Amino acid sequence: MMGAKFSLSAMAMALILAGCSLAPKYEQPMAPVAPQFDHQDPATIEQDMSKLDALGWRDFFADPRLQALIELALLNNRDLRMAVDRIEEARAQYGIAQSDQFPTFGAGGAGQVTRSPSDLRAGGPEAPAISRFFQAGVGITAFELDFFGRVRNLSEAAYQQYLATEQAQRTVRINVVAQVAEAYFRWRSAQQMVDLMQSTLASRERTYRLVNRLFEVGTASALERHQAQVQLDTVRADIQAMQRAQMQAYNALTLLVGTQLPQDLPEPAVFGKEQIVVDIPVGLPSSLLVRRPDILAAEHQLKAAYANIGAARAAFFPNISITGLFGFASPSLSALFDSGRTYWQYSPQITMPLFSGGVKGGLDLAKARQNIAISNYEKAIQVAFKEVADALAGEATYTEQLNALRDMEHAAAESLRLANLRYETGIDSFLQVQTAEINLYAAQQRFVQTGMESLLNRVMLYKALGGGWQLDNTY
Template sequence: MSQRYFQLTALSVLTTLALAGCSLAPNYERPAAPVPALYPDAPPAGTATQSASAAADLGWREFFRDPRLLALIEIALQNNRDMRIAVERVQEARAQFGIQQSERLPTIGLGGNAQIQRNPENLRVGADAPSVSRYYQAGIGNTAFELDFFGRVKNLSEAAYQQYLATDQAQRTVHISLVAQVAEAYFALRTAELQQDLVQKTLQSRQNTYDLVKTRYDIGVAGALDLNQAKGQVESARADLQNIKRVQSRALNTLQLLAGQPLPADLPAPSVFGKDQLLAAVPVGLPSDLLVRRPDIIGAEHALMGANANVGAARAAFFPNISITGLLGFASPALGGLFSSSQRFWSFAPQLTMPIFSGGVSGNLDLAKARKNIAVAQYEKTIQTAFKEVADALAGEATYAGQLDALRSLEDSALQTLKLAQLRYDSGIDSFLQVQSAEITLYTAQQQFLQTGLDSLMNRVELYKALGGGWTETTSAAGANPAPAGASAG
């Protein structure tokens, strides 16, 4: 009994030493963010967008105001196939981490084997030895458990853990992108509906103008040039109508693809389409906030930390690899007496290997270092890309309101010009060319106003997305994304 106790105690001590092995991974330090400390075109300090909580904590149910859009986002989050793939990727990475983590503990199991062998006479031990030898063995033991004194297995486990965390952040990135894509497809559809209404009204107005010119032509007041110009205006509007119908169908198809199912017929009624579709102001914060708010940046840092751990595993390969195989049980030449107390058996087989001339070990370390340098560059590029996306959206926020005001004024002016041109044509002062030019100017201004209004909405959605917004459903008081620098598998 004391011998068995000694064996179990020794195994426990060796396991503890292995789990407490040192790590040869470089000390991790977060790279400095290669971006300015402030955004260009950022709102002045103290404004609503600066004093509010972080955009990443702003729930999409508070940011978007249209009941139909909110229902579509909820459907997409449940049924979108990209979202499902992202969720399963997390489960896959979690399973991979579990497999790698299990390598840090010995695999202990029950087993048994039998060997029955016939030897020719000249190979038998002793003259009276039987021609057939039998050997039976059963017990509990472990096979080739590595004692991780230099942290190789620990660092491999850490790398798998960081990959799991990076994949989890990738799922959040897909979630945020999906919310923004549904909103943008919905706004594109609503804008196409408004454009179709505009084109239909324009077509009707130009048809009325053509009918008037045709009447004047029939009585000899208008010439063939005026008639052809009026007809050209009608056909141009008719062509635009077909184009906008195509745009509307494609926007609907995109929305249905994102939703992952046919759109239900019982969706809530939409709100009046306009600037009130979205929250008026998005909290911007500072570029440094992106490091702990944007899931793609957090994921890139986890990937960097995993690459750092792989360097430690590659370094450990230069040191001796110590593994043990042990068995505690019974052995007997006869199956019937295998489990008697006199047939107790144990074996202990430590093994040590040490690389001497192995180019692969050195090459693996060089490979791990190169991959770490790549991960650093990818992390820094992710930060720079995020900074650009926020800066671009802020540039839009700073200019779209003024542009819309100018287009609104242009539309009013074009409308007055058309009325004057129509009056002068009816009075015989000007040709129909002036009316045609005024109609084109008004129509173009109206189209530009609708398109710029859509661009303005899209820009605010992009700002919300670029700041990490769209992950939470309802607004939270505190950040949901902690900084990952201290995250570890343990």
């Protein structure tokens, strides 16, 4: 009776110890950023917070051709495929670590036949020369009794690494969507620029023909004809450079999509600001903590560091493991499973660190990695805040900049019209026409370039806010 009580007490103590964990309690670090973004209207914050969860990338990018390209990229992009495979790799590693918390059982059998010389036989020279031993049963490998939570904390660390890998896959997905949109807008912008240059080339050719005619009748100088030729050749060279940029943008887009672009893509939307949703909800910086997958991944890495400290602390305490076998044994194979052939054995083992310099070094290493993980988490928040703030600064200024450039383009076009009239009537020299052509050409190029930059700024805002949340949270 006393032995039964002792066994129950020992079992209860083992269960209590098995519930122990030496890992420090996790506390989420304070976000080292301001509570609100600059260039943010406080009156719209509450409304933005309600819109965040409803906005997906299909709502964000309105161009039907771009939507089709993003869908293709999400199916074929190789970076995204590798990210999915890394999730499977992390899941398998977690499964291995988790299995160490449970004993491993196996069934097997063995046989041994030995012939011994007469002077080495256990029963003397008259004993049989050949001895036989057969065994079969179920065994348990060396299983660590996790009294101090070492194995459990290692399993928790592997689980958090797995969750971090899942968030890394979301990051790759968001990056793929943003990169496809950026490459697409660069491609469309290059097309717009080529169209602009083609129309400018036609205008320059008309101007050159006019100046050449005037030169032939003696009312224009050779200098003016050469100036017109320079203007014409400048645009011809620019067209070749822009066509090269257009082809390179197409190649970059093909790489991101992961397959050749189909011929039956939907018709694109008119190139302009309407290709991306105008009213982009932002919310508060605190919302980034649960929206940005890179921040979530950094937090899972931090939780893994906490668990690793628990495993390192457990290494200071005894390590207890047990190996056992239950089955049947017999000198005859035919009688192996007869009654009375029960065979069992168990072998507990305990090891205790005496000189713990290496163990202490392991704990110091785990603590240092925890501090690194905290700093990495805080930096991820700061980077996210900076990226959103930069994009909001762009949203606050690009509209007025484009309006000013549009007015400048209209003024430059009118200046060129008046300069041509004054030149044709002999009031001014061709220098005025040349200057007006240069100014208009530069204004038109700058308008297209700035328009593309404003679109890319919205793509950056999409990425900085954690993607199109409605669909980007699925795999």
